[in-house]
Amino acid sequence: MAQKDELARTLSSRHVSMIALGGTIGTGLFLGSGESIHKAGPLILVIYLITGLFVFLMMRALGELLLSDTKKIIFVDFIKEYLGDRTGFIMGWTYWLGWLVIAMSELTAVGTYMQFWFSHIPTWIWELAFLAILYLINIIAVKAFGETEFWFALIKIVAILAIIAVAVIMVCLHTKTNHGYVQFSNLWRFGSSSGHPKEIISAFQMAFFSFLGVEFVGVSAAETKDPFTNIPHAINSVIMRILIFYIGALAAIMIIQPWPNYSAGHSPFVQVFGGIGIKAAAGIINFVVLTAAASSLNSSLFTTGRMLYSMCPSTSWLGKLNRNQIPMRAISLSTLLVALVVIINYLSPQGAFKLITSIASAGFLVIYMFLMLTHAKYRSSNNFLSANSKQFLMPGAPVTDYLTIIFMFLIFLILLFTPETTSTTVLTLIWFVLIYLLSFKVVKR
Template sequence: MGEKQVNKDDKAALERGLSGRHVEMIALGGTIGTGLFLGAGRSIQAAGPSIVLIYIITGIFMFWMMRALGELMLTDTNQPTFIAFIEKYLGKRAQLVIGWTYWIGWIVIAMAELTAIGIYMKYWFPTIPVWIWEVIFLIVLFGINIIAVGAFGETEFWFAMIKIIAILAMIATGIFMVVTHTRTSAGVASLSNLWKYGFVADHGKHLLPAFKMVFFAFLGIEFVGTTAAEAKDPDKVIPKAINSIIMRILIFYVGALLAIMCIQPWTNYNADESPFVQVFAGIGVTAAAGIINFVVLTAAASSLNSGIFATGRMLYSLTHENPKSPFSKLSRNKLPLNAIICSTVLIGIAVIVSILLPEGAFEIITSIASAAFIGIYMTLVYAHLKYRQSDDFKNGPQKFKMPGAPLTDYLTLAFLAFIFIILLTTKETQFAAVLAIVWYASLYVLSRNTNRKKQIK
């Protein structure tokens, strides 16, 4: 009903309804999540002021990864997702393994965000069952995703704007308090707070694990890679969005952390409470906890919204070559409606999971998905290396070239491997890292068997 068959050459049928400001805010939303608003306290406690350098270092490698992705995307902006480039340069098996991993990974992340939304709403409505809020938010965001791609872009724009306002408020507060030498319960706001109490926490004992925390804060940065086929002017807006990543990291992550640690000594922050709440509450903003709860609620809703969008496009991308698949069809609004419905239903299982499974078990599932993203990022960079070695690069227009390649490719791969080694050698994340390896190995064997059966037929 209201659907049309999409064949292999009809990828461009997706509506180009995302404007430049939509794509830029989507890219911004992918780099700013609850990891900054809620998890910064734990990161500060683990590394001290040196956490700023860790954010900058990690940010540089994430930028290079995005430049590799950007160069691939601009070779064919009609592709619904970046998974097509993995298939083209690494083969069908790699496409199956990474594509389904990415789809399932985003399903799990969206489930976690849906669960978090229910918890955040409980702050204001403690007597209303959590599952009711989960159902309401899922239905509303599903509705937005099936109206038109422009409706999704507009929603993401305002979700990102709320996060930006909160961070800029923190930075402005820090500048004002440092300039005026405002006294707090912990002392005087000053730049010297950055080094007066030591630059590295606990003699660097937790410095390496801090890289893991910071890396996880960047998960989702690749999400802009699913927008090229629906952006109005991809050759212009995609490079602009990706190039601004470094500036966003410096302003929003580094700027916010510097402000937090200048306002009061980093040793005074409670790792289990949002530093944003602690700062605003400390200067007399009595509604600080409620305001930040609203910000992280919108951050979780933004991630859920992105999850519905990404999983729908990925499922469509994985099945569009099969004319018999119900997920290879577009609606009259040029949306992969069936793929979106299927993904949303699976995300909705979180309502049941959050009731049946203990919180610890759900955290393990999400940590496995997070560990699996390292493999996705490494495969993207490797696909870019293969592209650079191909005739497509030698004979093509060479748009938006990655700076320093192939050296920057190899350095990025080494950094991502370094992060995975940290996961593998850290007690808290070792189990998730091992299971991620098992997952990839199992999917690789399964994809090989699938290919063999197709060849026999």
């Protein structure tokens, strides 16, 4: 097969850093963490810390692979090389489909969030408008995409830093609210958790899915100016960002308002802002989650376009770059498929769409496990053993590879045996069986 053309390398260090950060902060934190706090209490901080450690190890494995061959377009190319074309085919198309479904769900969320301010305007108008704008950003230049993600991520960062600063100030001033005084002891004086083992275990699943998309920095690696400097910097900073933006943010809201006062199904950020008398709390958080959804949609268009380009032969219509070295055709086809969600939302109930999204989430978990297997295989290959210089080595490999796989497999079991997610996990397994059978007709020996 002909060699793929080089993608444009125009993403700077600040772009890559913000892309890595944007991939770790999403609606899972702003909206989903309320249920996690409700189930696990302050023990959620330990759960996020343990989960974040294994996510960091996965990122280090990804970083080492990326720097071992910077000509690879996407990390799935490493799966092909070390686990075979069939496995690469299965993981590649699963990853593409997963991001496609995420794009559809985030586009739906964008329309829903805009209804908060403009309830008289149909959601499909907002969905098509946002999709058109982000599509244009993606096909103009890679740098335009990087700038957009930079500002999307900055909005999320400011919101989190604001709540941490408010917590520190209120503790120093010994402020009293409707829930009592704001003090550090609010973290432990009401107990460490709900006390239900099943609920505490299920919080691991929710914490893990809050990090979904953190591997996105690997998708942008082929378009980074100086990968040997920018990628290690972005990945090494992930663990510090987890501590600040997850542990710090969740600790802050539980210091301001004792954790038993948070209810599942509602954003804890809205609840805490409302509890301290900020009447515009709902509007502020709605704006933040709108940017989070738009950021995820933007990343989805970027990823699905690169995945299609990577998976298709260089001689095919989708395997071509435009004059700006962007896979415009692949992005365009992915965008058209995402636009189908407007019709799906009209014809299908919302519950059915949530079902599909859950399937995609379980699929990502399997992809992450195969990524770790790929790294372990790389470490025993001649490419690693005969390399003159070894870049950005993952600590403790291959032992840490297998420990991470075990951790992720346990989360997959939690999904499988939790009644709310059993059906979606089974459907994910069915998808893998079907795509495996299809691979025998598509992938050559």
